[in-house]
Amino acid sequence: MADLQTEHHEHEPEQHAEDHIVSPAVYAVILGALLIGTAITIAASYLEMGPWNPVVAIAIACAKATLVVLFFMHIKYSSKLMKLTVGAGVFTFLILVGMSLSDYFSRAWGQW
DSSP states (O other), rough: HHHHHHHHHHHSOOOSOOOOOOOOOHHHHHHHHHHHHHHHHHHHHHHHOOOOHHHHHHHHHHHHHHHHHIIISSSSSSHHHHHHHHHHHHHHHHHHHHHHHHHHHTTTTTOO
């Protein structure tokens, strides 16, 4: 009986993914990019861009969040299932924001 179980397990493929070791240099580069992104956000806050100020700030924040998710959360080196899960979360978030904005823009402001 033990031999049958051993034979059965010998022919099964590995189910767990390989661990990827990220060098400290990569973390240092990402840290530098995040600090530069913070400096750009601060500099952009002093510029008068009218209604584009929040758009620029959110774009910079999204770029920084992407770096954090890809490298610090190791999604870049994860399986396709993990990448799909993160993508589904982002897609759901965008749908909810889009529905909220469509409600906000469709209101009859000042006509109550």
